[in-house]
Amino acid sequence: MSLDHDTFFMKMALKQAMLAFDNGEVPIGAVIVHDNEVIASDYNRVEKLVDPTAHAEILVLRRASESISNWRLRGMSLYVTLEPCPMCMGAILLARISRLVWASFDPRMGGNGLSVGLARDCSWATLPDMRGGVLRNESLQLIQTFFSLQRNKKDNSSP
Numbered sequence: 001m002s003l004d005h006d007t008f009f010m011k012m013a014l015k016q017a018m019l020a021f022d023n024g025e026v027p028i029g030a031v032i033v034h035d036n037e038v039i040a041s042d043y044n045r046v047e048k049l050v051d052p053t054a055h056a057e058i059l060v061l062r063r064a065s066e067s068i069s070n071w072r073l074r075g076m077s078l079y080v081t082l083e084p085c086p087m088c089m090g091a092i093l094l095a096r097i098s099r100l101v102w103a104s105f106d107p108r109m110g111g112n113g114l115s116v117g118l119a120r121d122c123s124w125a126t127l128p129d130m131r132g133g134v135l136r137n138e139s140l141q142l143i144q145t146f147f148s149l150q151r152n153k154k155d156n157s158s159p
Contacts, residue, residue: 006079006101010135013079014041016104017055017142017153023048027142030080031058032064032073032097039076040064040095056080057088061095072096081139083132085109092128100128 009031016029020043032040040063045054057080065071077099083106084092092100 004136006034006131006134009038009077009079010081010103012038013081014135014138014142016041017081017139020044020056021142021146026078027108027146028030028056028082030060030078032060033077033079034064034075039067053087055085055088057084058091061091061097065095077101078128079134079136082106083109093115096126097128101129101134102132103135104143105132105136 013029016031017027018029020029021027023036023043023045025044025047027044029043030041031038040060042056042059042063044056045059046052048054057078060078061073064073064076071094073095075098078092078097079101080088081103083102083104084100085106120148
């Protein structure tokens with residue numbers, strides 16, 4: 001896919017991240033695309049669903065699988081606003097996603113040896129084509145704003 005396609009679909013993922021932000025969730029959004037058509041989109045719902053696995057990536061993998069009645073998502077691209085954590089990367093690999101594009105790099109849980117390292121170390125998995133940094137600044141700004149507001153809430157609620 002071209003940079004223009006990546007930017008277009010990442011903007012859709014960022015809209016999902018804004019919905020997460022507006023709902024008090026860590027602002028991460030994801031979109032799954034097949035043949036230039038969005039077949040699933042969602043955002044983090046960990047707090048609302050009281051479910052530690054309700055990351056945006058997991059939710060769109062479930063929706064996409066349901067929509068095609070198949071858990072194998074070959075030929076599909078996943079756009080996500082933050083580099084996937086190890087749990088999500090494992091699910092992405094198991095689902096056979098063909099292409100993974102993310103916005104912000106996650107130095108704590110992402111590519112610095114954890115998530116992308118997991119993918120590269122899995123000899124049993126067919127690796128997706130991976131690209132990071134698409135609309136990085138927009139995603140990073142949203143995440144930083146969210147956590148800044150969370151810190152301010154804690155500071156203002158202290159005695």
